[in-house]
Amino acid sequence: MSQLSLERISKTFRGVEVLRDIHLQAEPGEFICLLGPSGSGKSTILRMVGGFETADLGTISLAGEEIGDLPPNRRNIGFVFQDYALFPHLTVEENIAFGLKCKRTAAEESKARIRSVLDIVGLTGLEKRYPKQLSGGQQQRVAIARAIALRPALLLLDEPLSNLDAKLRRQIRLEMRALQQELGITTIMVTHDQEEAMTMADRIAVLQNGVIQQIGTPLELYKSPANLFVAGFIGDPPINLYPCRSKRSGGAVGISVLDTFLEISCGTGVPPEDCDYVLGIRPEDVLLSPVDEGRGGIAATVDVVEYLGSAALVHIRTAGSGTKLCALVHSKWIPGSGDRVKLQLVVENALLFHGDTTGAVTAIEIKDSAAAYAARSGS
Numbered sequence: 435m436s437q438l439s440l441e442r443i444s445k446t447f448r449g450v451e452v453l454r455d456i457h458l459q460a461e462p463g464e465f466i467c468l469l470g471p472s473g474s475g476k477s478t479i480l481r482m483v484g485g486f487e488t489a490d491l492g493t494i495s496l497a498g499e500e501i502g503d504l505p506p507n508r509r510n511i512g513f514v515f516q517d518y519a520l521f522p523h524l525t526v527e528e529n530i531a532f533g534l535k536c537k538r539t540a541a542e543e544s545k546a547r548i549r550s551v552l553d554i555v556g557l558t559g560l561e562k563r564y565p566k567q568l569s570g571g572q573q574q575r576v577a578i579a580r581a582i583a584l585r586p587a588l589l590l591l592d593e594p595l596s597n598l599d600a601k602l603r604r605q606i607r608l609e610m611r612a613l614q615q616e617l618g619i620t621t622i623m624v625t626h627d628q629e630e631a632m633t634m635a636d637r638i639a640v641l642q643n644g645v646i647q648q649i650g651t652p653l654e655l656y657k658s659p660a661n662l663f664v665a666g667f668i669g670d671p672p673i674n675l676y677p678c679r680s681k682r683s684g685g686a687v688g689i690s691v692l693d694t695f696l697e698i699s700c701g702t703g704v705p706p707e708d709c710d711y712v713l714g715i716r717p718e719d720v721l722l723s724p725v726d727e728g729r730g731g732i733a734a735t736v737d738v739v740e741y742l743g744s745a746a747l748v749h750i751r752t753a754g755s756g757t758k759l760c761a762l763v764h765s766k767w768i769p770g771s772g773d774r775v776k777l778q779l780v781v782e783n784a785l786l787f788h789g790d791t792t793g794a795v796t797a798i799e800i801k802d803s804a805a806a807y808a809a810r811s812g813s
Contacts (some may be wrong), residue, residue, distance in 0.1 A: 436496055439459045441494075443492035460622060465621045466623070468624045470641035483607070496587055511587065512582060512590065514591045517597065518594075525562050530552070534547065537584065578594075591648075618633070672760075674715045696713075718764075722750070739768065748768070
């Protein structure tokens with residue numbers, strides 16, 4: 435197991451800055467996902483680590499050795515490409531043996547490694563088949579087997595599941611994660627699929643416009659996003675976001691959103707008035723109930739219901755201001771389109787961001803308890 439360290443990495447292509455001041459460290463045996471939209475710079479980072487691109491500034495170190503100037507074949511890194519890059523004229527066994535031959539591995543050692551990796555990835559018995567005789571999932575396993583047969587210090591995965599259908603993708607990602615944990619190989623994977631990143635990674639680095647916006651565990655990114663971009667990018671269904679402005683009402687400072695007033699507190703004094711914020715509420719923190727129930731809440735009307743199997747995503751708009759939001763409903767009662775409902779918010783889970791920037795989450799917190807909110811909204 436080896437530690438990977440990137441320090442102050444920057445890169446410009448034809449006058450366009452694609453990476454800026456990247457700092458990233460993967461601990462030995464850690465699985466890190468680089469997550470972001472197309473063009474965010476995640477694949478460029480992977481190619482730099484693999485030796486297929488060079489950084490304009492900064493250093494890349496593996497197991498304490500700087501590797502930025504080494505060619506790919508001298509970095510002891512396994513690379514699994516998006517299209518698998520298998521040789522169509524070579525069998526499974528020959529594809530796996532190719533890298534071992536390049537490294538002049540002894541014949542008996544090579545055979546032993548091939549048998550071992552075929553067993554690890556579940557392809558024993560298919561060694562004489564050609565890539566065209568394999569399914570997409572089997573080809574992906576061959577690509578992984580070829581990489582790990584070299585016993586690399588680091589494994590790089592470039593969107594390895596993007597060519598698979600949804601059901602097979604879920605199956606393979608579980609197998610890949612289990613394999614990575616079993617072998618203990620430090621792994622960096624590029625993906626734009628947040629579900630893959632959330633289910634496979636120990637930590638995730640979220641990128642936008644060549645800058646790492648936040649690095650953390652899946653739970654940290656979901657519960658405590660560093661800025662509006664991360665909050666909006668992480669989470670499916672996406673978070674509800676509402677611009678608001680702080681104001682004084684009686685002796686308290688708060689924000690008005692969804693037809694009610696929420697008091698806020700910064701813990702070190704009274705928060706400033708007349709400041710722009712954005713309130714974030716996850717769909718699972720929007721609670722719906724029928725209008726004829728005794729509970730209080732904000733009146734709303736259902737526009738559209740998306741059935742997701744065990745749950746439903748309910749799109750609603752409030753009766754007063756017509757504000758739209760989404761609720762994720764897991765209960766037996768699911769309203770229909772056009773139904774009138776009442777809603778309450780799990781206020782303590784809400785997020786508050788500075789509204790004039792995509793910078794860090796403000797230190798100001800929503801002070802209201804769920805009970806106080808329910809009382810004000812009519813229960």
